[in-house]
Amino acid sequence: MPEAIKGRQHDRQATGPAAATLLEARNIAKCFSHPNGTVTPAIGDIALSLAKGEFVAIVGPSGCGKTTLLRCLCGLLKPDSGTLSYAGKPVSDVPEDVAVVFQEYNRSLFPWLSVRRNVEFGLNKLSKTERRARAEEALTRVHLTDVIEHYPWQLSGGMQQRVAIARAVATQPNLLLMDEPFASVDAQTRIRLETMTASISTELGLATLLITHDIDEAVFLADRVIVLSPRPSSVLAEVVVDIPRPRTELEVKAMPRFQEYRRLIHDLIVAKQSDTPDVVDTPAPDGTEPERSP
Numbered sequence: 001m002p003e004a005i006k007g008r009q010h011d012r013q014a015t016g017p018a019a020a021t022l023l024e025a026r027n028i029a030k031c032f033s034h035p036n037g038t039v040t041p042a043i044g045d046i047a048l049s050l051a052k053g054e055f056v057a058i059v060g061p062s063g064c065g066k067t068t069l070l071r072c073l074c075g076l077l078k079p080d081s082g083t084l085s086y087a088g089k090p091v092s093d094v095p096e097d098v099a100v101v102f103q104e105y106n107r108s109l110f111p112w113l114s115v116r117r118n119v120e121f122g123l124n125k126l127s128k129t130e131r132r133a134r135a136e137e138a139l140t141r142v143h144l145t146d147v148i149e150h151y152p153w154q155l156s157g158g159m160q161q162r163v164a165i166a167r168a169v170a171t172q173p174n175l176l177l178m179d180e181p182f183a184s185v186d187a188q189t190r191i192r193l194e195t196m197t198a199s200i201s202t203e204l205g206l207a208t209l210l211i212t213h214d215i216d217e218a219v220f221l222a223d224r225v226i227v228l229s230p231r232p233s234s235v236l237a238e239v240v241v242d243i244p245r246p247r248t249e250l251e252v253k254a255m256p257r258f259q260e261y262r263r264l265i266h267d268l269i270v271a272k273q274s275d276t277p278d279v280v281d282t283p284a285p286d287g288t289e290p291e292r293s294p
């Protein structure tokens with residue numbers, strides 16, 4: 001399916017074909033230096049962009065620098081080189097209208113706060129009434145209004161991740177970044193969370209960038225899938241997913257086109273992995289192993 005790869009403008013209803021660029025990264029690179037003098041090259045050279053309202057998934061082999069890339073894109077980590085812009089301005093800190101959802105919901109929620117208070121957290125510029133209204137609206141979107149006064153530890157993993165998503169949505173972001181958000185939940189819950197995320201993103205016209213290991217998840221959710229090479233990573237291909245919305249998991253996964261996309265992306269990753277030798281970190285003079293810095 002070569003015509004699906006890079007260059008074709010996606011056509012998502014929420015944005016229209018000529019949607020404006022929201023996030024743009026040009027030639028960004030990132031290495032980590034360790035106290036013992038070794039250097040881990042994580043991102044080699046990445047250029048990508050995301051349009052307003054677009055849903056993009058990033059996939060790549062384990063350890064290729066996906067999380068590092070996400071952290072750079074939202075201003076949590078400074079790239080060593082290259083340029084990053086969000087809404088036309090250089091990124092130096094996390095922009096106000098960008099929200100991030102991480103894999104580890106149990107570390108991102110406050111166990112001593114109720115579900116409501118967790119979602120209201122971060123809305124302190126608003127009046128109490130506005131905070132309540134925002135939290136309730138966001139919790140309605142994730143179907144959690146019946147546990148609003150519960151505490152996170154009283155909820156299942158999938159419900160806790162829904163609270164984390166509600167907290168992100170309550171800030172009314174224009175861009176939602178998600179780093180492996182469904183990796184820690186069971187398969188059935190994962191499907192429900194994926195479907196819910198697709199609806200929220202479409203209904204709110206949210207630009208969404210999803211980091212995932214799961215090719216099926218990427219193809220099911222995204223308008224475009226960016227495939228990364230092993231580290232130091234670069235963009236191997238961009239695959240435009242030409243499947244109409246709304247998408248229903250069972251129907252989409254039964255489509256021959258879905259199978260073709262997943263095969264294409266799988267083959268791109270495997271082919272590149274098998275012809276790329278493992279990157280060895282620059283060794284320290286005394287030959288010690290690199291340590292992961294905090």
Ligand SMILES: Nc1ncnc2c1ncn2[C@@H]1O[C@H](COP(=O)(O)OP(=O)(O)OP(=O)(O)O)[C@@H](O)[C@H]1O
Pocket residue numbers: 032033040041042061062063064065066067068069231291292293294
């Ligand atoms: N804070 C850090 N200090 C040192 N090295 C780091 C740090 N963060 C990441 N790395 C290294 O950078 C490389 C890329 O890591 P990263 O977590 O970004 O990859 P990933 O693709 O998200 O991994 P995974 O597939 O396991 O989720 C790895 O070799 C990792 O050990």
